Amino acid sequence: xGKPARDRxxxxxxxxEDRIGAAFALRRGRAALMPYLMGGFPDxxxxxxxxxxxxxxxxxxxxxxxxxxxxxxxxxxxxAAGTAALRAGATIGGxxxxxxxxxxxxxxxxxxxxxxxxxxGADAFVQRLREAGISxxxxxxxxxxEEPAVTEACAEHGVALVPLVAPTTTDERLALIGAxxxxxxxxxxxxxxxxxxxxxxxxxGELLGRVKRHTAVPVALGFGxxxxxxxxxxxxAGADGVIVGTRLVRAAAEADDPAAATGEFVxxxxxxxxx
Amino acid sequence: MxxxxxxxxxxxxxxxxxxxGQYVPETLLPALVELEGAWVAARDDVxxxxxxxxxxxxxxxxxTPLYLAERLSELAGxxxxxxxxxxxxxxxxxxxxxxxxxxxxxxMGKQRIIAxxxxxxxxxxxxxxxxxxxxxxxxxxxxEDIRRQAPNVQRMKLLGADVVSVDAGxxxxxxxxxxxxxxxxxxxxxxxxxxxxAVGPAPYPAxxxxxxxxxxxxxxxxxxxxxxxxxDRVVACVGGGSNSIGIFSPFVNDADVALIGVEAAGQGLGSxxxxxxxxxxxxxxxxxxxxxxxxxxxxxxxTEAHSISAGLDYPxxxxxxxxxxxxxxxxxxxxxxxxxxxxxxxVTRLEGIIPALETSHALYYAxxxxxxxxxxxxxxxxxxxxxxxAEVIAQGDAP
Numbered sequence: 001x002g003k004p005a006r007d008r009x010x011x012x013x014x015x016x017e018d019r020i021g022a023a024f025a026l027r028r029g030r031a032a033l034m035p036y037l038m039g040g041f042p043d044x045x046x047x048x049x050x051x052x053x054x055x056x057x058x059x060x061x062x063x064x065x066x067x068x069x070x071x072x073x074x075x076x077x078x079x080a081a082g083t084a085a086l087r088a089g090a091t092i093g094g095x096x097x098x099x100x101x102x103x104x105x106x107x108x109x110x111x112x113x114x115x116x117x118x119x120x121g122a123d124a125f126v127q128r129l130r131e132a133g134i135s136x137x138x139x140x141x142x143x144x145x146e147e148p149a150v151t152e153a154c155a156e157h158g159v160a161l162v163p164l165v166a167p168t169t170t171d172e173r174l175a176l177i178g179a180x181x182x183x184x185x186x187x188x189x190x191x192x193x194x195x196x197x198x199x200x201x202x203x204x205g206e207l208l209g210r211v212k213r214h215t216a217v218p219v220a221l222g223f224g225x226x227x228x229x230x231x232x233x234x235x236x237a238g239a240d241g242v243i244v245g246t247r248l249v250r251a252a253a254e255a256d257d258p259a260a261a262t263g264e265f266v267x268x269x270x271x272x273x274x275x
Numbered sequence: 276m277x278x279x280x281x282x283x284x285x286x287x288x289x290x291x292x293x294x295x296g297q298y299v300p301e302t303l304l305p306a307l308v309e310l311e312g313a314w315v316a317a318r319d320d321v322x323x324x325x326x327x328x329x330x331x332x333x334x335x336x337x338x339t340p341l342y343l344a345e346r347l348s349e350l351a352g353x354x355x356x357x358x359x360x361x362x363x364x365x366x367x368x369x370x371x372x373x374x375x376x377x378x379x380x381x382x383m384g385k386q387r388i389i390a391x392x393x394x395x396x397x398x399x400x401x402x403x404x405x406x407x408x409x410x411x412x413x414x415x416x417x418x419e420d421i422r423r424q425a426p427n428v429q430r431m432k433l434l435g436a437d438v439v440s441v442d443a444g445x446x447x448x449x450x451x452x453x454x455x456x457x458x459x460x461x462x463x464x465x466x467x468x469x470x471x472x473a474v475g476p477a478p479y480p481a482x483x484x485x486x487x488x489x490x491x492x493x494x495x496x497x498x499x500x501x502x503x504x505x506x507d508r509v510v511a512c513v514g515g516g517s518n519s520i521g522i523f524s525p526f527v528n529d530a531d532v533a534l535i536g537v538e539a540a541g542q543g544l545g546s547x548x549x550x551x552x553x554x555x556x557x558x559x560x561x562x563x564x565x566x567x568x569x570x571x572x573x574x575x576x577x578t579e580a581h582s583i584s585a586g587l588d589y590p591x592x593x594x595x596x597x598x599x600x601x602x603x604x605x606x607x608x609x610x611x612x613x614x615x616x617x618x619x620x621x622v623t624r625l626e627g628i629i630p631a632l633e634t635s636h637a638l639y640y641a642x643x644x645x646x647x648x649x650x651x652x653x654x655x656x657x658x659x660x661x662x663x664x665a666e667v668i669a670q671g672d673a674p
Binding site: 068069070072073074075076079083091092113114115116117118119120139140142143144146147163164165166167168169173177188190191193199246 | 297299300301303306449453457461462464558560561562563566571573574577
């Protein structure tokens with residue numbers, strides 16, 4: 001990205017955008033794998049172990065979800081996991097500790113609802129992310145432009161503010177968002193909440209083609225990608241990155257050994273993206 | 276204090292001071308743009324206005340009466356005039372908004388309607404409007420509210436609505452709104468979401484207020500004609516805040532008229548088990564798409580509300596109310612469960628009117644609290660209490 005070499009400089013001194021960009025660039029044309037982790041689910045220690053398993057089994061980045069009382073963009077599986085995490089005592093501080101540990105291995109992008117960002121003040125919140133080594137921030141209920149303080153805080157602290165676009169997003173708005181996107185552009189594959197769905201190859205291609213015309217940053221596809229086949233479809237359709245969430249959260253909820261089960265599944269996803 | 280919030284180009288407020296906004300998933304933004312465009316076109320369209328006015332008159336029973344409650348006036352020590360929204364078809368003010376938005380949905384070509392409901396009054400109103408206009412209707416309702424508002428659940432089902440039980444969280448109004456928004460994110464191309472309170476992302480708070488303003492317009496006109504004067508106070512209950520914003524709006528520029536919103540103090544403001552974010556104060560927060568007064572913890576997790584009345588059992592509030600509070604134009608107070616039950620009984624026995632438990636909060640305040648300086652109160656009798664009989668009897672508070 002035209003920046004001077006950063007040999008010997010600890011990763012935390014890079015901007016989040018640089019670190020995310022490097023993670024995509026390292027894939028050399030193959031799609032990056034970004035599994036989603038619900039912080040604090042089923043408990044804080046296990047969620048950290050799951051994240052470590054993601055990193056050990058081929059995750060290029062990790063999307064770390066913060067449990068929230070009213071997650072409007074999430075389907076029943078992730079909503080239930082968030083509720084369980086909160087009941088188990090999860091706090092934003094605990095989730096950031098997990099993020100800090102994982103960020104030593106792969107770039108971490110935090111997915112966090114806007115009220116949690118605004119509660120301590122956007123600047124104080126983003127500063128905490130920076131201190132924890134978090135590279136990026138996704139706020140699923142904050143359309144670009146609605147809360148300038150969040151944009152400013154991310155710029156100030158070198159945390160990439162990753163916007164979302166959806167199939168319903170107009171070309172006019174895509175152009176606006178695509179031009180301002182940092183790190184990557186999170187493309188929601190369906191008009192809906194997070195959750196698993198059937199084959200979507202054709203829709204993926206049309207949507208990705210439209211989105212990529214409007215941005216220079218990598219485009220990652222998420223929501224509804226549940227199997228290695230879906231992930232491969234998304235990559236073939238032109239996605240620079242693939243985000244898998246609900247399927248992994250369900251595996252974490254159902255398995256006797258969540259870290260082993262989710263690690264194995266991440267390895268299958270990674271293998272599907274190499275083919 | 277006649278200053279108004281800055282208007283968007285369309286004349287529809289997106290913000291009321293710092294409050295309001297559109298904090299929603301990107302998926303929904305085009306639908307909000309479409310809705311605002313449709314609303315701006317409809318409210319200036321003679322055909323839409325004539326059809327809505329005709330339905331409000333012939334189908335819903337407007338104008339509703341303004342009633343001087345003499346025995347309650349004697350008890351209160353000043354004149355209490357009741358705006359009788361309980362006499363409107365379906366038993367509450369909610370039909371004003373449901374009819375207006377259902378007609379709007381039909382104009383937008385959307386055949387599927389979703390709604391949330393707490394007490395069931397908005398659900399019944401929406402199911403009624405959908406039956407009238409031949410629209411599909413799905414109502415999200417917390418499992419706890421389904422339990423305590425069973426008659427309204429039966430009415431919705433009879434009217435052809437699909438009532439979906441919501442089991443998340445405290446299983447009340449907050450969760451029902453969240454579930455309705457989730458449905459809308461997935462179905463936005465074919466579906467219109469009829470929000471029942473003056474909450475949600477812009478343009479909803481402005482649309483709901485404009486459709487409920489008829490309450491205040493009628494009351495102001497009628498009171499001037501009969502009492503020859505404006506009220507000293509306008510008193511209304513506030514959950515999300517639709518009946519209150521509707522009756523307040525025409526009086527906002529009448530500087531001598533005090534506007535008082537009555538929230539649910541539940542088991543007491545100090546107990547934390549209440550539904551009074553405006554009264555309790557604290558940091559503003561985002562809930563259901565807009566910034567307003569919200570009950571939340573230090574991290575920003577939204578906390579559970581509590582009220583004996585399902586319609587006031589909500590940790591958020593309409594953004595315009597937060598603005599009216601901060602600007603000093605309106606004042607917000609809270610009444611506890613036990614006092615609301617007391618007013619429920621008094622109004623029933625003294626006037627032969629069974630008020631909704633929600634409305635009973637406003638009635639208690641008008642009858643018993645802090646009336647110094649007022650000789651005439653206008654109270655919004657927002658709904659009737661038939662739906663609450665089982666709950667009141669279970670409290671051991673009926674004869």
